[in-house]
Amino acid sequence: MIHLSEINTLVIDTTTVSITATLLCELMDRKIKVLFCDERHNPKGEVVQYYGSHNTSKKIMSQIKWKNHIKDEIWEEIIKQKIYNQSYILQKYEKENYDKLLGYIEDVEIGDKTNREGHAAKVYFNSLFGI
Structure with missing residues (x-):
C-alpha cells in the first residue's frame, strides 16, 4: 500500500483500469497530477483541477x-x-x-x-x- 503523500504523479498506463470519482477528487485536492495513456501507452490526457488556487478564475x-x-x-x-x-x-x-x-x-x-x-x-x- 502506498500513501497518497508519497505520490507526485499518477500515470494510468492502461485503458482497462477503473478509478472512482472520489479518488480523482482526492488526488486533485492533494495536487497530484493524473495522466491517462491510450492503448499504445502514449499520453492521451490529464486531469486538471479548475480551481488550483484561490484566484485561478x-x-x-x-x-x-x-x-x-x-x-x-x-x-x-x-x-x-x-x-x-x-x-x-x-x-x-x-x-x-x-x-x-x-x-x-x-x-x-x-x-x-x-x-x-x-x-x-x-x-x-x-x-x-x-x-
Missing part, C-alpha cells in the same frame, strides 16, 4: 483581457525559450547545429513572422535523430 480572466501586443511579446519570449531549450538538448547530447539554433533566437520577431519556430524545429529534430 481571476488570473484566467486577466490573461483573456491582455492586449494583443502583450500576447505577442509573451509569445515571442516563449518561442525564444523553446528554441533555446532545443539548442541546450543538442549541445548536451553533443549533436550538431546547436549554435545554429542560438542564431535563430536573435531572429525571432513579434508574431514569429519569419517562422523561426518552424525552422528551429526542423533543424532540431533532424540533428537529434540524425535525419
